[in-house]
Amino acid sequence: MSKELLPGLALQKVDERIMTLNVGPQHPGSGHMRIIVQIDGDFIVACDPDPGYVHRGEEKMAEYRNYITNIPHLERPVIHDSCNVLYPYVLGVEEILGIEVPERAKYVRVIASELNRCIYTMYWLAIYGIFLGHSTMFMWPAGDRELLIDLMEKMTGARVTHAHFVPGGVRNDLPANFEDVCLRQVNYFEKRIKEYAAVFYDNPILIARTKDTGVLSRQDAIRLGTTGSVLRASGVDYDLRKKEPYDVYDELDVHTNVMKEGDSYARSKVPWLDMMESCNIIRQALQKMPKSGSVRVKLKPNPKGKVFDTVYKRVESGRGSLGCYIVSDAKPEPYRVKLSVGSFRNLIALPYLLKGEKLGNMPSVYWSLNYWPVEADR
């Protein structure tokens, strides 16, 4: 053939023994994405993750909406973790517009984002359970998640996509008596998730299936740029809540959970340990929070930034570091909004982890990377 074909169109020469499988994009075992795997018998020889199926152009949309109306659609990438997705954007806009946030609002935000982290992780854990064929582990987290969703509903008025954070604080104050209800339900929630140890994390069947599969070494985890629980499961103690504290995290006592192994088991256990840590943070925040005061500063209608002011803020979301780069313009709309999400960085590790693995281990390795397809595609 004389004419060079584009890389994506070129035919690949493959061995007789090798079979190519498309897992996804509409497969319950992949989420909204495709994983192209080449297998030799039962073993994976190569794997090519193909995200982009649910690309919605959130970043482009943000250029046509003003700083406030960006809020409802920028939290769509991860509806279960919507407060954390919005967090870096809100912090960035506050810096651009030069807004000082009231103390109480900062605590309310920390509580909301920790509750959201738990809600997301519970959902993730439920899916992880069903990927491994453990349907009890699907039912329990899906049910216990309701305790925290109920709290978020009381706090913000919506079960998911709360649209609660705004530049300058939060939309509304906590309802009356919220502290007691929150403390009671969070304590019970913590008691419940501790029960998962016997049925899931100490279960010999789970250990046999996930120990020593998809091992990511410490060097590789750093070199490939993974973040969040994946990085901490490989023995790197890195948590933005501790390393670059935002809002009031520096006043709270945050512990990080680190495991050395770097296999699927460790990657699935670290988020579970993080949930207990979140419960601790919520309890501390409820105690230290100023009991009264404003939670939102009044903004001018349609606030404008300066020409080409740039800001980059990042927070620790349920899936790792989540950054937002904003370029402002002398208009009520931002010039550019770019999200840098943990999901996509963790996905980069997938081809390395799956090489030489059994096909049956693919779902557990894939989902243990704490990957959320919609967030990576934006």
Next chain:
Amino acid sequence: MNTATGIIKALNSGIKHLAIKRFTLRYPEEKLKFVGDGYQFDPSTGVGIAGSKGRHMLFHDKCTGCQLCSIACEGVAEAIGMVKVPEEHKHNKKAIMPQIDYGKCVFCGLCVDACPFYALYMTNDYELSSFSKEGLIYTPAQLQVKPYVSQDVEIQITNRGATHG
């Protein structure tokens, strides 16, 4: 821990659940209670009042037809359109009021934040399904109606687990 003990422990922790109360909300018969009467906003302080973000409620005696709610929604969902109403209210010179399309609304409540005249609030009503798309468009007259809600179930935590009341 050896394999047999591990499996027995796992089974045991599952069996314990036979004695724990059921945590299911039997939805159409039972409905979860919300705080307050729905999300509201106080323009004088600029802070909202916590409540459920459900169907809106429009106070005809307060709405001036200023269109600020419609402008706020433009960047979100374009769910609000201004429609002509009979000229009954003196303060509403243009005789226009918002009409909300619940096929588009995402229940963010930004329109409530935008209204400076205490005219638009949200309510606890979330059962809005309809057989046609037109049925989802609520006219100002429909938005004026206070919803009837019977939501009284709350999460209760006892020694035998959490239940819905």
